[in-house]
Amino acid sequence: xxxxxxxxxxxxxxxRMRRAEELRGIGQSLADGAAFMQEVEVRQGWTPRPNDGxxxxxxxxxxxxxxxxxxxxxxxxxxxxxxxxxxx
Numbered sequence: 834x835x836x837x838x839x840x841x842x843x844x845x846x847x848x849r850m851r852r853a854e855e856l857r858g859i860g861q862s863l864a865d866g867a868a869f870m871q872e873v874e875v876r877q878g879w880t881p882r883p884n885d886g887x888x889x890x891x892x893x894x895x896x897x898x899x900x901x902x903x904x905x906x907x908x909x910x911x912x913x914x915x916x917x918x919x920x921x
Contacts, residue, residue, distance in 0.1 A: 842917070846914055849910055852906070853904075853906040853907045856900070856903035856906070857899070857900055860897070860899030860900035861896070861900065863892055863895055864892075864897075867892040867896060870887060874887065
């Protein structure tokens with residue numbers, strides 16, 4: 834029974850690590866989108882809208898939040914995995 838629990842725990846950790854990587858990727862895509870929006874704004878000579886009218890900074894903040902959340906998830910999972918390995 835212990836082996837089965839360990840196997841399930843391992844699967845759960847692996848799934849959470851995959852989700853963290855997906856979050857990191859989504860955050861990077863949002864950051865890339867924000868950079869593209871700003872580049873278009875500059876190249877077209879558009880005047881930046883007041884109060885982040887095009888949502889560029891809001892998109893950057895969301896990207897950073899996703900990337901930070903992913904990093905935090907990975908840290909927690911790695912620490913839990915290390916503690917698990919030490920207890921065995």
